[in-house]
Amino acid sequence: MNVELFLGRFHPLVVHLPIGFLLLAVIMEFLSRFSKSKFKNLDLAISISILLGGIGAIGAAIIGYLLAGSGGYDDQTLFWHKWLGIGLSALAFLAWAMKIGYVKLPKSYASIMMVILVVLVSVTGHLGGNLTHGKDYLLHYAPEFIQNMAGMRGKDIGNQEIPQHVDSIVVFEHLIQPVLHKKCGNCHNETKANGGLIMTTIEGLNEGGDNGEVIVGGKSYESELFLRTTLPQGNRKFMPPKGEPMTYSELRILEWWLDNGAHAKGKLSDLEIPDKIQTILLSDYQIDTKPKPYFDIVQVSPVSENEMNELIQAGFSVSPLSDGHHLLQVRFDGEEIKSKQIEALLLAKEQITWLELANKSLSDEMLMVVGKLTNLTRLKLSNNPITNAGITYLEELEHLEVLNLYSTEVTNESVKSFKRLPTLKRLYLWKTNITNEGLESLKKELPGVNIVDGTKIKP
């Protein structure tokens, strides 16, 4: 049994007694000033009230001192609370002595004394409140203009907005700190640090608490912060002991941040984001962390109207990827394409990114032109008599993602060319001359590429 703490915790209860007596004395004092005839008999009551207030203040100060011993309070606030409290007790006795005539001072001094008493009671009480509930407690729900006057806005980390741009999101500051502030900040803040731990700042977390460090960069399962928040809720050590526990998503993000080194300034875009975290970021925070498609990154100038018309004249249908986009999707509309027509594609050498030339009697030589379309990402060449020789022209296409060669005459030879395409994602090879062995080895050598075959055709 801890007698000191047992008694100490009565401080908030006892402290209201002297507050009441002293304020009552002050009220009666002023009443008797304003209407001497009506309240002339109050003097005795005033002196008794001040005396009781003084005694109460001493009692409260003693058990308050016991409570302070338990620690976990902001030192500076505690210092002022303590000494103002002691001063207040002393002053109450002085006021009492004046009232009953032990100390002879001019009458106006009594009024000043009363004002000082009220100020001291208010300030000491407010500091005590801050110690218990945290310094933002009082005005947390105050109207904005009051918070502005109190200088609270702007540094309120709990309401920190997540930046729109993914590149600007700092994992700790925007995703973790607000959660810790909300769910742990009541007991682990700069004014009230239970267990000697401040959880609202990165410095506080790094410093740890009375029992040692709470975060271990790179190791979520050795970090007290993660362990205590993931214990069964019935456990005595589970945090937070009351209020809303951390959610699944919050814990997953905390775990991921810890495992990635728990860096204070680590940006979202600098970290590798696993699928699970990606999903959480999207569903809970509306943050889309999927890598941007090439068409959103590349910058090209628009093709002129003349060039556009020439392309259309050559038999192509041409349209921008979307409204206002400079990149183009192009398809040949005729039955059979001629060398002269395919040359026209060079008019939009940088702008063409999706190209469809399926079933157009395309020859290998024509692919020489296609190979020069630097920003090509999707290329559909299916149902054409093209062979490995044509495919070699495509090796320079360093942004090509989708290549459709279904029903062409390419063989295992072309595998060499496929391997030179650094950004290839999907490759369609149904009905080609590539053998089963060729496909198998290709799948092994290009693990990141989705290689699509099709129905086996019975001979």
Next chain:
Amino acid sequence: MCHHHNIVRSDNKDLQKVEKQIDRREFLTKTSLGLGAMALGSLLGTEKLFASVSDTNSISELNGLPGLPHFVPKAKRIVYLFQSGGPSQLETFDYKPRLYDLHGQDLPASVRQGQRLTGMSADQTAFPMTSSIFNFKQYGESRTWVSELMPYTAEIVDDLCFIKSMHTEQINHDPAITFFQTGHQLPGRPSIGAWLSYGLGSDNQDLPTFIVLVSKNAGGQPLYARLWGNGFLPTRHQGVQFRSGKDPVLYLNNPDNYDGTDRREMLDYLRRLNEVQFDSYGDPEINARIAQYEMAYRMQTSVPEATDMSDEPDYIYEMYGEDSRDPGTYAANCLLARKLLEKDVKFVQLYHQGWDQHGGLPAGIKNQCKNTDQATAALVKDLKQRGLLEDTLVIWGGEFGRTVYSQGKLTATNYGRDHHPRCFTMWMAGAGVKPGFTYGQTDDFSYNIIKDPVHVHDFHATLMHLCGVDHERLTFKHQGRRYRLTDVHGHVVKRILT
């Protein structure tokens, strides 16, 4: 009047006669009738008064609206395999092992939550929970549960994106299908395909943008042409239904002893007459008619080519199932759909009726799956091997789900299920949706959604998003109000997107 008359007048005597008639009519309406003429004019031109004007003047251009697509689309084409009648999620994809223990017990009030049932089962004295008579197994790398009724679909689960948490507001067939196809339960709104045709235009000027195929080997709740109607959008955006038979479009062939050489000339004159009419009355329906004549003319060559099945090899028919050799069946329609998609038809909608098993469910749904499972899976596979799944979205689903309790008597081999709008399963595949992925979750009874609900409006919003359309920005002004497919609702289900 305008210059068209002069051209016509100088050309042909017969036309001059017609021209005179028009003059007389115009004389009467525009002079002697006075105010009445104005009234008549406004009657004839109502759509011009009520509708967005921008659309009324173009005829042959099948391009979409300026400003669209709003962003880079993932899907360029859609094939929507509509399973009409409300396929049971409990017999197909929504595996509920807990029901084996609860089989035959009354549905707890805590699950039903006071839901109002249809008149068909509301008066039952008991609502015995009914586990599926069919076995489930996990398939693919995604370990997706599929019932034994869908062996072919089971093979392609790693290409599919399941939504187990679809829900709707409608509990009866017609309003529910109308809601799914048009975004509103009452008839009169444009269908999904019409909206896409209106917004995005066509990628093939020789075929309709929106084609509808209805299976002949299924009966059940009726379907109406308004399900693929254009509503208040210009008429040319309505779905064109192909017949379920050997000739998908009738009368495309020239009659005997006619070689068709002067048809072009005939159509040109007809067009000029129609243009005269349009200049006088400004009725956009006249333009729609001109466009339809032109489309029909082009379809004389394009449709026989696109629907020619003779070049399909045997292994393709084997893949879609033997039914696919019988024109008009679901399987044949799936194959035809692939051919139309290859020709860049933007929206192909299949309807297969007969999923409404109020009684005799085990036998009924078995037959439904037998007629559709193989061809459905074959279509996905076939699109994939041709590289078309890259930018084609495939959608499978009905208008609502079915109840966990048996409608009618539950016996060892037989039971029925009533309509259930609170949850059902759909799947999508292809362009822009995550393959091998399941979204949403229902409770142990497949009665209520417990995670990630997807409303019909959300489905529409997502579908449009995949086509590069912001569902909030594709609108049409009609009767003084701007309408959208999603009305004032709908959220894109971002988590199913790649």
